[in-house]
Amino acid sequence: MEKALSGSQQATSGTFVTRKESPSTQGKLLKDELAEIIHQAVRDNRSYLMEHESKEILEGIGIATTGYLIARSEDEALAICDKIGFPVVMKIVSPDVVHKTDAGGVKLHLMNAEDVSKAYRDILETFKYQHIEGVAVQRMAKAGIEAIIGVTRDPSFGPLIMFGLGGVFVEVLRDVSFRILPITEKDAAEMIQDIRGSDILKGYRGEAVDLASLQQLLLKISQLVIENPEIQELDLNPLFLYPDGYVTVDARMFVSEPVLHDHLTAAGAESLRDFFYPQSIAVIGASDVAGKLGYNVFHNLISHHYPGKLYPINPGKASVMGVRAYKSIRDVEDPVDLAIVIVPAKAVEAAIADCCAKGVRFVVVEAAGFAETGQEGREAQARIASIIRKHGCRVLGPNCSGVINTHHNMVQSIGLLSDLKKGNVGMVAQAGVYAAGILTGLSNVLDFGIVATIGNKMDINETDIL
Known part of the structure; x- marks a missing residue:
C-alpha cells in the first residue's frame, strides 16, 4: 500500500461532493459497464487500473472521490483551471506509471497559470518515454482527518480489508485494524473502534467525523471486492474524513484473473x-x-x-x-x-x-x-x-x-x-x-x-x- 501523504498535499476536483446514501445490497453493486473496465484491463494483461478508472468505478457505487478532469494539451489544462479555480494539483495519467508520486508524476500547490504551464511541460518531459494518456487536473482538497482503507487477498485467508488513520499513524505507529471479507455492519463499526486513534474520529480536540458514512464506505468496499474477484488489491489513500462525509483523494486497484477459491466467499x-x-x-x-x-x-x-x-x-x-x-x-x-x-x-x-x-x-x-x-x-x-x-x-x-x-x-x-x-x-x-x-x-x-x-x-x- 502506497505511503500516505499529508492532507495539504492532496487534491480534489472543483466540485466537492459527499455521497451518504448506501446502495442496495440486493443484486450486484457494480453496473456491467463499470465492471467492464476491470474485465478489459484483465484481457489487456494490465495488472492495475489507472487512477481515473479506479475513481470512475468508486463513484459508480456511490463512493465520493476527488473526480478527475484530463487535459491532453497545455491549453486544455489552463482551461480546466479557469473552470475549477486555484490552487490545483496535476498528475500523470499513464498505464506505465503506478507510483505517480515517487516517479515525479504529481505536481502540488499550483497557484496560477504560470505554475500550471510549467507543471504540464515538466510532466511531459519526465515521462517522454512512457505512454501518456493525458494529465489530470484537480483542485486542492480542504483539510480533513486523513485515513486509509486497503484491501489485499491473502493466499490462506482470502480477501482482507484494512482501516486506519493516515500519515504517521499508519506509517510509524501501524495503527490499523483488519477483517476478513465480507464484513457486516457490526464488523465495520468494530474496525473503526479497534484502532488506537479512534477517539480522534469521535471529536477529541476537534469535530467528530461522520462515522455512519465511514461505516457505509467500508461496507461498499467489501461488497465491491467480493463481487469482483478480479480485484486483487485496492487502496484508498489518502481518504479525508469530515463531519459531513468524506472524500477519496487517491485510489488504486490491482487486478488479475480471479483466484480460484475466492468465488466461494461471494456465495x-x-x-x-x-x-x-x-x-x-x-x-x-x-x-x-x-x-x-x-x-x-x-x-x-x-x-x-x-x-x-x-x-x-x-x-x-x-x-x-x-x-x-x-x-x-x-x-x-x-x-x-x-x-x-x-x-x-x-x-x-x-x-x-x-x-x-x-x-x-x-x-x-x-x-x-x-x-x-x-x-x-x-x-x-x-x-x-x-x-x-x-x-x-x-x-x-x-x-x-x-x-x-x-x-x-x-x-x-x-x-x-x-x-x-x-x-x-x-x-x-x-x-x-x-x-x-x-x-x-x-x-x-x-x-x-x-x-x-x-x-x-x-x-x-x-x-x-x-
Missing part, C-alpha cells in the same frame, strides 16, 4: 453445506476388486451406510458391489451432488470435464500425480483449474483422501476404516495418512464429526473448510 451463506452433506455421490473409478483404491472408497461409503444415492462409474463393469455401474458420469440419469475421482492422473482431466458437463457442483480428486510431482504435474493441475474456473465447479484435492462426515455416515477415505463414532471434533489435514493416524491414535479419546483432507488444495483449502 456467502450457501458455503459448502452440499459438499459436506451431498444427497448423491458418483465414484469415478469405483471397483469391486479388493486392494484397489476405487474399491476402498466405494466400500467405505457402503459399509458406513451412506444414506444418499451412489453411482459407481466404471466402463468395464455392469455393477460394483451390487450397485448398477455406469460407463460415464454423463450417463447417470439423475443429478449428482458430488463426484469422487480415483482414476490414474492422465484420466483425471477428462473426468473433470465430464463432471462439469454433467453439472456436478463438487468434485473430490483423490488421484495423485499432479503439482506434488513436478513441472508436468503442475501443468496438468493448471489445466484442471482452468476447466473448473470456466464452469464454477469446486474441487477438493488433488492428491487427497476426501472427507469424513460421521453425522452423514459418509466416509470417502482411500483407506479402509472401521466404524466411527459420531462426535463434535473437526479436523483439517493436508495428508490422508496423517488424518488416518490421528483418527486411529485418538479413537479412545476423541470422537470426530468432520475430517477433511485437502491434498494439493488447488481450489478448496483449509480456510474454506473452516
Whole structure:
C-alpha cells in the first residue's frame, strides 16, 4: 500500500461532493459497464487500473472521490483551471506509471497559470518515454482527518480489508485494524473502534467525523471486492474524513484473473453445506476388486451406510458391489451432488470435464500425480483449474483422501476404516495418512464429526473448510 501523504498535499476536483446514501445490497453493486473496465484491463494483461478508472468505478457505487478532469494539451489544462479555480494539483495519467508520486508524476500547490504551464511541460518531459494518456487536473482538497482503507487477498485467508488513520499513524505507529471479507455492519463499526486513534474520529480536540458514512464506505468496499474477484488489491489513500462525509483523494486497484477459491466467499451463506452433506455421490473409478483404491472408497461409503444415492462409474463393469455401474458420469440419469475421482492422473482431466458437463457442483480428486510431482504435474493441475474456473465447479484435492462426515455416515477415505463414532471434533489435514493416524491414535479419546483432507488444495483449502 502506497505511503500516505499529508492532507495539504492532496487534491480534489472543483466540485466537492459527499455521497451518504448506501446502495442496495440486493443484486450486484457494480453496473456491467463499470465492471467492464476491470474485465478489459484483465484481457489487456494490465495488472492495475489507472487512477481515473479506479475513481470512475468508486463513484459508480456511490463512493465520493476527488473526480478527475484530463487535459491532453497545455491549453486544455489552463482551461480546466479557469473552470475549477486555484490552487490545483496535476498528475500523470499513464498505464506505465503506478507510483505517480515517487516517479515525479504529481505536481502540488499550483497557484496560477504560470505554475500550471510549467507543471504540464515538466510532466511531459519526465515521462517522454512512457505512454501518456493525458494529465489530470484537480483542485486542492480542504483539510480533513486523513485515513486509509486497503484491501489485499491473502493466499490462506482470502480477501482482507484494512482501516486506519493516515500519515504517521499508519506509517510509524501501524495503527490499523483488519477483517476478513465480507464484513457486516457490526464488523465495520468494530474496525473503526479497534484502532488506537479512534477517539480522534469521535471529536477529541476537534469535530467528530461522520462515522455512519465511514461505516457505509467500508461496507461498499467489501461488497465491491467480493463481487469482483478480479480485484486483487485496492487502496484508498489518502481518504479525508469530515463531519459531513468524506472524500477519496487517491485510489488504486490491482487486478488479475480471479483466484480460484475466492468465488466461494461471494456465495456467502450457501458455503459448502452440499459438499459436506451431498444427497448423491458418483465414484469415478469405483471397483469391486479388493486392494484397489476405487474399491476402498466405494466400500467405505457402503459399509458406513451412506444414506444418499451412489453411482459407481466404471466402463468395464455392469455393477460394483451390487450397485448398477455406469460407463460415464454423463450417463447417470439423475443429478449428482458430488463426484469422487480415483482414476490414474492422465484420466483425471477428462473426468473433470465430464463432471462439469454433467453439472456436478463438487468434485473430490483423490488421484495423485499432479503439482506434488513436478513441472508436468503442475501443468496438468493448471489445466484442471482452468476447466473448473470456466464452469464454477469446486474441487477438493488433488492428491487427497476426501472427507469424513460421521453425522452423514459418509466416509470417502482411500483407506479402509472401521466404524466411527459420531462426535463434535473437526479436523483439517493436508495428508490422508496423517488424518488416518490421528483418527486411529485418538479413537479412545476423541470422537470426530468432520475430517477433511485437502491434498494439493488447488481450489478448496483449509480456510474454506473452516
